[in-house]
Amino acid sequence: xxxxxxxxxxxxxxxxxxxxxxxxxxxxxxxxxxxxxxxxxxxxxxxxxxxxxxxxxxxxxxxxxxxxxxxxxxxxxxxxxxxxxxxxxxxxxxxxxxxxxxxxxxxxxxxxxxxxxxxxxxxxxxxxxxxxxxxxxxxxxxxxxxxxxxxxxxxxxxxxxxxxxxxxxxxxxxxxxxxxxxxxxxxxxxxxxxxxxxxxxxxxxxxxxxxxxxxxxxxxxxxxxxxxxxxxxxxxxxxxxxxxxxxxxxxxxxxxxxxxxxxxxxxxxxxxxxxxxxxxxxxxxxxxxxxxxxxxxxxxxxxxxxxxxxxxxxxxxxxxxxxxxxxxxxxxxxxxxxxxxxxxxxxxxxxxxxxxxxxxxxxxxxxxxxxxxxxxxxxxxxxxxxxxxxxxxxxxxxxxxxxxxxxxxxxxxxxxxxxxxxxxxxxxxxxxxxxxxxxxxxxxxxxxxxxxxxxxxxxxxxxxxxxxxxxxxxxxxxxxxxxxxxxxxxxxxxxxxxxxxxxxxxxxxxxxxxxxxxxxxxxxxxxxxxxxxxxxxxxxxxxxxxxxxxxxxxxxxxxxxxxxxxxxxxxxxxxxxxxxxxxxx
Amino acid sequence: xxxxxxxxxxxxxxxxxxxxxxxxxxxxxxxxxxxxxxxxxxxxxxxxxxxxxxxxxxxxxxxxxxxxxxxxxxxxxxxxxxxxxxxxxxxxxxxxxxxxxxxxxxxxxxxxxxxxxxxxxxxxxxxxxxxxxxxxxxxxxxxxxxxxxxxxxxxxxxxxxxxxxxxxxxxxxxxxxxxxxxxxxxxxxxxxxxxxxxxxxxxxxxxxxxxxxxxxxxxxxxxxxxxxxxxxxxxxxxxxxxxxxxxxxxxxxxxxxxxxxxxxxxxxxxxxxxxxxxxxxxxxxxxxxxxxxxxxxxxxxxxxxxxxxxx
Numbered sequence: 001x002x003x004x005x006x007x008x009x010x011x012x013x014x015x016x017x018x019x020x021x022x023x024x025x026x027x028x029x030x031x032x033x034x035x036x037x038x039x040x041x042x043x044x045x046x047x048x049x050x051x052x053x054x055x056x057x058x059x060x061x062x063x064x065x066x067x068x069x070x071x072x073x074x075x076x077x078x079x080x081x082x083x084x085x086x087x088x089x090x091x092x093x094x095x096x097x098x099x100x101x102x103x104x105x106x107x108x109x110x111x112x113x114x115x116x117x118x119x120x121x122x123x124x125x126x127x128x129x130x131x132x133x134x135x136x137x138x139x140x141x142x143x144x145x146x147x148x149x150x151x152x153x154x155x156x157x158x159x160x161x162x163x164x165x166x167x168x169x170x171x172x173x174x175x176x177x178x179x180x181x182x183x184x185x186x187x188x189x190x191x192x193x194x195x196x197x198x199x200x201x202x203x204x205x206x207x208x209x210x211x212x213x214x215x216x217x218x219x220x221x222x223x224x225x226x227x228x229x230x231x232x233x234x235x236x237x238x239x240x241x242x243x244x245x246x247x248x249x250x251x252x253x254x255x256x257x258x259x260x261x262x263x264x265x266x267x268x269x270x271x272x273x274x275x276x277x278x279x280x281x282x283x284x285x286x287x288x289x290x291x292x293x294x295x296x297x298x299x300x301x302x303x304x305x306x307x308x309x310x311x312x313x314x315x316x317x318x319x320x321x322x323x324x325x326x327x328x329x330x331x332x333x334x335x336x337x338x339x340x341x342x343x344x345x346x347x348x349x350x351x352x353x354x355x356x357x358x359x360x361x362x363x364x365x366x367x368x369x370x371x372x373x374x375x376x377x378x379x380x381x382x383x384x385x386x387x388x389x390x391x392x393x394x395x396x397x398x399x400x401x402x403x404x405x406x407x408x409x410x411x412x413x414x415x416x417x418x419x420x421x422x423x424x425x426x427x428x429x430x431x432x433x434x435x436x437x438x439x440x441x442x443x444x445x446x447x448x449x450x451x452x453x454x455x456x457x458x459x460x461x462x463x464x465x466x467x468x469x470x471x472x473x474x475x476x477x478x479x480x481x482x483x484x485x486x487x488x489x490x491x492x493x494x495x496x497x498x499x500x501x502x503x504x505x506x507x508x509x510x511x512x513x514x515x516x517x518x519x520x521x522x523x524x525x526x527x528x529x530x531x532x533x534x535x536x537x538x539x540x541x542x543x544x545x546x547x548x549x550x551x552x553x554x555x556x557x558x559x560x561x562x563x564x565x566x567x568x569x570x571x572x573x574x575x576x577x578x579x580x581x582x583x584x585x
Numbered sequence: 586x587x588x589x590x591x592x593x594x595x596x597x598x599x600x601x602x603x604x605x606x607x608x609x610x611x612x613x614x615x616x617x618x619x620x621x622x623x624x625x626x627x628x629x630x631x632x633x634x635x636x637x638x639x640x641x642x643x644x645x646x647x648x649x650x651x652x653x654x655x656x657x658x659x660x661x662x663x664x665x666x667x668x669x670x671x672x673x674x675x676x677x678x679x680x681x682x683x684x685x686x687x688x689x690x691x692x693x694x695x696x697x698x699x700x701x702x703x704x705x706x707x708x709x710x711x712x713x714x715x716x717x718x719x720x721x722x723x724x725x726x727x728x729x730x731x732x733x734x735x736x737x738x739x740x741x742x743x744x745x746x747x748x749x750x751x752x753x754x755x756x757x758x759x760x761x762x763x764x765x766x767x768x769x770x771x772x773x774x775x776x777x778x779x780x781x782x783x784x785x786x787x788x789x790x791x792x793x794x795x796x797x798x799x800x801x802x803x804x805x806x807x808x809x810x811x812x813x814x815x816x817x818x819x820x821x822x823x824x825x826x827x828x829x830x831x832x833x834x835x836x837x838x839x840x841x842x843x844x845x846x847x848x849x850x851x852x853x854x855x856x857x858x859x860x861x862x863x864x865x866x867x868x869x870x871x872x873x874x875x876x877x878x879x880x881x882x883x884x885x886x887x888x889x890x891x892x893x894x895x896x
Contacts, residue, residue, distance in 0.1 A: 036850070036854060038665075038667060038668035038669070038670065039668055039669055039670060041669070044669070046625040046626075046627075047625070130635060131639075133624070133632065133635055133636045133639055135624055135625045135627075137632060138627040138628075138629060138632070141629065141632075155635065210664065210669070210671075211671075213669055213670070214670070228678070229668075229670060229675070229678060229846070230678070230752070230754065230846050231751060231752050231844045231845070231846040232751065232752075232753075276750075276751060276844065277844060277846070278750055278844045279841050279844070279850075280841055280842045280844075282734060282737060282738070282842065283737065283749050283750035283842060283843065283844060286737065286738065286741065286742040286749045286750075287749050287750060289742065290742060290745075290749060292749070453856065453857060454622060454857050454858070455617070455619060455622045455856075455857070455858065455859040456617070458621045458622045459617035459618060459621065459622075462618070462621045462633075463617070463618075473626070476627070494621055494628070494629075494630050494633060495628075495629060495630065496626060496627060
């Protein structure tokens with residue numbers, strides 16, 4: 001009996017006595033990833049969250065400036081911006097000297113060696129290696145002279161020979177490489193800032209073999225000797241990180257916001273990063289409210305808990321010093337028509353459906369009025385989206401919708417079969433379609449919901465077995481080409497053009513625009529394409545959503561950043577503020 | 586008995602062949618081409634074709650089925666298509682947190698349910714019996730999600746008695762993290778368990794041998810514990826043992842809400858990403874567990890009731 005009492009006492013102490021709090025004395029930041037991280041191989045870091053983790057350990061030749069907006073590309077492992085030949089095909093890159101890989105048993109004596117030109121070329125070849133079927137291959141597919149041929153050659157072979165020379169990938173010296181493109185690819189430098197092209201060491205890949213994805217060895221600001229796939233990832237400062245400093249300039253107003261107070265300081269600014277994998281909204285929210293985490297990305301149900309009716313931060317959060325960050329995302333959410341279905345070949349049907357959708361109410365119901373009504377495929381903030389352009393079919397006009405439907409041969413929806421919209425089996429997705437169905441009822445169109453697991457949905461769309469489906473597309477890089485390509489005919493299913501929209505005029509203009517460097521002419525072409533797609537309505541344009549983040553008051557230098565996977569090295573913690581405010585939690 | 590055990594273990598062969606066939610057919614007929622999901626939003630038709638080739642999806646169907654059978658019998662499940670992680674490692678890594686949560690919770694809930702069931706059977710038809718039955722029905726009528734959301738909010742966040750979410754490997758580090766989900770697990774199990782155990786015990790209570798025991802002057806507690814409980818053990822053992830595979834395979838909702846990196850989450854992720862090798866591994870693993878545990882149940886019968894002979 002006595003033993004039982006002792007045992008129970010120990011267990012109760014363990015259960016109740018060990019509730020852990022955020023450490024208010026350490027210079028560490030606590031983050032949340034809402035998705036499980038599958039591994040640390042940059043060539044497969046296709047989603048935002050995998051990219052964010054890879055970006056703590058690995059680096060690319062370029063990165064986006066952490067403060068400047070619109071997004072500006074700046075050298076990272078590259079010494080400077082490249083020299084580009086007049087025809088826009090040959091890029092010469094100088095690489096920084098003295099950049100060291102993390103210490104790892106993969107290297108001689110376990111000491112990380114200097115990164116050189118060979119590593120850059122190796123990393124790009126690895127992305128193209130047919131044996132690895134990298135998710136990121138599309139960024140170099142058909143872009144670099146000889147790379148596709150190299151890939152083809154080894155597709156059927158037992159091993160891939162990385163020593164085989166490739167016309168478009170050349171080492172000039174240990175710190176200079178030259179890349180020759182097949183055709184102008186103005187987005188090329190963006191590709192070199194994406195996680196797919198982060199630089200890895202051949203020794204590490206060889207040493208760890210298939211387990212390389214669990215042993216990240218990069219040049220980044222943080223080290224992670226072993227990734228164990230648990231629910232928490234702990235990074236430590238890389239003690240050998242090169243001389244890289246916090247920027248001394250940003251966009252207007254940054255100084256006032258305190259975003260330049262660390263200007264000139266050596267990076268990274270914190271000693272440790274803890275990333276908690278938390279999938280559900282409630283624990284994410286409660287952990288942040290208990291100050292166990294420093295940043296929270298606000299989505300769905302948490303929007304209401306964050307904002308008041310004026311779309312401002314609620315008073316109780318202000319009291320704790322929390323800060324609200326809202327920035328329009330470079331994304332577009334839409335319902336796509338399938339052009340393979342004869343009903344949707346009729347532009348009047350598509351326009352009628354667009355006109356009957358009450359977007360204001362949908363914005364209120366599902367986004368707490370934080371989203372913007374999409375006027376076309378290109379979201380605001382990108383060249384190609386004219387601020388004063390209003391899509392005449394992105395407004396609510398039931399009478400006009402009825403008229404168009406009658407003209408299409410379906411008065412009051414008569415003769416039109418029920419339309420099924422395929423979506424993911426998520427509550428919010430179902431509610432959104434149910435609301436859409438309610439809107440369509442007003443013009444006599446019957447909408448059904450098709451619930452699918454993600455693989456089922458992808459299969460239906462890639463096999464063109466859908467009538468309509470819901471989708472949201474986030475930018476891979478800040479260029480309208482990334483959105484307009486969703487309507488380019490050669491990209492139709494199984495590619496990203498799930499609407500199977502084909503318009504020769506659109507395609508011809510798109511092909512012209514995509515090989516042009518950034519210029520007023522290209523912007524004009526992008527605008528024309530955007531407006532053409534807006535009026536043709538291959539989609540029911542939904543929303544450009546807003547990124548909403550809450551941060552604790554002690555977190556410094558945070559700025560919403562869609563592309564910069566290296567941004568965590570710029571974050572800092574004000575320990576004094578943290579200590580003071582800790583009493584409020 | 587040894588012969589019986591060997592024969593039952595040999596049943597594994599047709600069962601594994603059947604399970605392999607069913608999951609293979611389901612995967613090929615229902616889930617379609619996984620490459621679009623595996624390659625992500627920018628996948629091209631050519632890349633999808635290359636991946637099909639690499640995953641062996643272009644091989645004749647019979648050869649693909651043989652691969653499934655081979656992995657079922659060798660337990661070599663290879664690597665996940667989606668995460669590229671070694672599946673055996675994923676299972677070991679996931680089974681630990683799942684079992685850290687479910688095993689103690691299951692043991693406590695079973696013992697507690699049995700005690701409560703004996704008490705209410707003792708007081709059958711009286712106030713306490715009615716009250717416990719009411720609680721059991723009320724308990725099972727509320728969704729598990731409601732328990733989770735409320736308990737996490739109130740006990741972990743408001744009162745701060747427990748960790749909100751997370752997990753640490755190693756005893757006793759994981760105790761603060763599994764305490765609250767374990768309590769919820771116990772509460773969720775109590776309703777159905779107490780009702781089942783009570784019914785089984787009451788079935789025995791009206792048997793002739795119980796009347797005889799009472800007539801011989803034995804006290805009610807002795808009758809319940811020595812005679813009734815022992816005779817009720819066979820259905821109880823069946824009920825309890827058959828739940829064990831689900832303990833290893835994890836409690837999906839609890840794991841998700843409390844960020845416990847168990848097998849439940851691994852299975853769900855695999856389903857969402859068309860990760861056939863992981864789905865296959867989990868299906869085969871659960872079949873093997875069910876067969877072995879039903880054999881364990883049979884063996885336990887012989888201890889519970891000496892009249893039972895395994896032939």
